[in-house]
Amino acid sequence: MSLPPLVEPADELTVEEVRRYSRHLIIPDVGMDGQKRLKNAKVLVVGAGGLGSPALLYLAAAGVGTLGIIDFDVVDESNLQRQVIHGQSDVGRSKAESARDSIREINPLVEVVLHEERLDTDNVFRIFEPYDLIVDGTDNFATRYLVNDACVLLGKPYVWGSIYRFDGQASVFWAEHGPCYRCLYPEPPPPGMVPSCAEGGVLGVLCASIGSIQVNEAIKLLAGFGDPLVGRLMIYDALEMNYRSVKVRKDPECPLCGKNPTITELIDYEAFCGTISQEAQDAAAGSTITAGELKEMMDRGEDFYLVDVREKNEYEIVNIPGAVLIPKGEFLNGEAFAKLPQDKKIVLHCKSGARSAEALAALKGAGFANAVHVGGGVLAWVNQIDPSLPTY
Amino acid sequence: MDVIVNGERRDLAPGTTVADLVRSLTDATGGVAVAVNDEVVPKAAWSGTPVSAEDRVDVLTAVQGG
Numbered sequence: 263m264s265l266p267p268l269v270e271p272a273d274e275l276t277v278e279e280v281r282r283y284s285r286h287l288i289i290p291d292v293g294m295d296g297q298k299r300l301k302n303a304k305v306l307v308v309g310a311g312g313l314g315s316p317a318l319l320y321l322a323a324a325g326v327g328t329l330g331i332i333d334f335d336v337v338d339e340s341n342l343q344r345q346v347i348h349g350q351s352d353v354g355r356s357k358a359e360s361a362r363d364s365i366r367e368i369n370p371l372v373e374v375v376l377h378e379e380r381l382d383t384d385n386v387f388r389i390f391e392p393y394d395l396i397v398d399g400t401d402n403f404a405t406r407y408l409v410n411d412a413c414v415l416l417g418k419p420y421v422w423g424s425i426y427r428f429d430g431q432a433s434v435f436w437a438e439h440g441p442c443y444r445c446l447y448p449e450p451p452p453p454g455m456v457p458s459c460a461e462g463g464v465l466g467v468l469c470a471s472i473g474s475i476q477v478n479e480a481i482k483l484l485a486g487f488g489d490p491l492v493g494r495l496m497i498y499d500a501l502e503m504n505y506r507s508v509k510v511r512k513d514p515e516c517p518l519c520g521k522n523p524t525i526t527e528l529i530d531y532e533a534f535c536g537t538i539s540q541e542a543q544d545a546a547a548g549s550t551i552t553a554g555e556l557k558e559m560m561d562r563g564e565d566f567y568l569v570d571v572r573e574k575n576e577y578e579i580v581n582i583p584g585a586v587l588i589p590k591g592e593f594l595n596g597e598a599f600a601k602l603p604q605d606k607k608i609v610l611h612c613k614s615g616a617r618s619a620e621a622l623a624a625l626k627g628a629g630f631a632n633a634v635h636v637g638g639g640v641l642a643w644v645n646q647i648d649p650s651l652p653t654y
Numbered sequence: 655m656d657v658i659v660n661g662e663r664r665d666l667a668p669g670t671t672v673a674d675l676v677r678s679l680t681d682a683t684g685g686v687a688v689a690v691n692d693e694v695v696p697k698a699a700w701s702g703t704p705v706s707a708e709d710r711v712d713v714l715t716a717v718q719g720g
Binding site for chain 2: 406
């Protein structure tokens with residue numbers, strides 16, 4: 263399937279532009295016409311993180327005329343392993359500004375528009391409206407469904423990619439010509455089921471493998487050549503080293519882009535994706551202590567049993583003194599309970615408080631009524647009690 | 655009958671549907687997509703889609719990282 267170009271060509275290329283883009287211009291499929299279309303194109307990249315870094319760098323180098331960047335975050339040291347648009351001297355700076363500065367160095371002819379705000383249902387239409395297509399580099403399900411739904415409702419192509427450890431997936435969702443994200447994944451996984459990269463890790467270079475597919479597809483759509491990745495899902499396995507694609511058809515029953523849509527406006531995405539489950543919220547209510555309170559309990563010599571519910575390799579990076587490792591999965595399948603003392607107060611913690619809340623719900627369900635968890639997890643411990651320890 | 659599930663051969667009872675197969679692998683069906691012979695079967699059609707001998711079935715999990 264080929265599709266007509268998304269963008270009309272600019273009137274002309276300057277002498278400087280002809281010199282810069284010469285390796286594109288001599289490819290017959292791109293040529294002057296394709297490069298003029300890129301010059302006129304407006305692309306929005308959601309998130310200047312793992313996928314956003316290579317996406318922005320290559321879109322800029324390719325001569326996409328206007329690049330929008332949405333990011334409200336600041337550069338953290340732990341980003342530098344994969345977010346190659348940022349450098350050492352950018353730690354602590356706004357990601358959007360850091361990305362803009364890198365783009366200026368790569369291609370000063372690109373106009374960069376910054377949106378330093380958290381994407382939500384109130385601003386998404388206003389932010390998306392001027393752009394020809396949206397490239398997604400967000401790191402959570404709630405924002406992915408928000409971006410998909412906004413793109414369908416606005417009729418814009420959504421160049422999607424997602425990554426975890428050694429696995430990547432990419433596709434172009436465009437309801438006018440094929441399926442949307444909901445046709446593939448109608449609902450997100452239950453909260454806590456699929457770890458984020460912050461919890462499970464990601465091979466840094468995977469961002470380039472998937473981000474470059476996204477750029478490739480964006481350029482093809484803008485200039486109108488090749489077979490776009492509409493109606494196909496690319497699956498990349500970096501351990502086996504293979505790329506394959508499977509067909510995805512538009513689902514006639516899709517609640518958003520199907521024949522009888524039931525979703526006709528934006529919804530509450532935090533609730534839809536249940537960032538933290540209702541059971542965990544209920545369990546944590548009134549049973550959450552701070553890192554400072556944990557320290558006081560230790561200093562008073564209180565008799566309690568501290569359990570770290572993260573994974574073994576996370577425990578090896580940093581841990582709270584005296585904590586025993588029992589991963590969350592053992593709470594969910596019940597194996598953990600036999601390992602716990604019946605006569606002591608149980609205190610759970612994880613990295614930031616979400617997984618320990620899930621484990622706490624299971625623990626309370628098993629009869630450990632006075633168990634608590636540490637809000638903010640080991641990160642709060644490091645920040646408030648012992649900043650000499652590393653974070654991740 | 656033999657079916658190849660995520661690259662591994664498995665013996666399934668004749669008449670097994672995509673929905674049965676997914677249930678045998680996971681309790682949670684949210685965030686799961688299934689491709690049979692390189693074509694995704696929409697979730698609404700899982701229970702009405704039987705798997706045949708020598709089919710190649712890929713059960714995919716949504717990931718959120720970016």
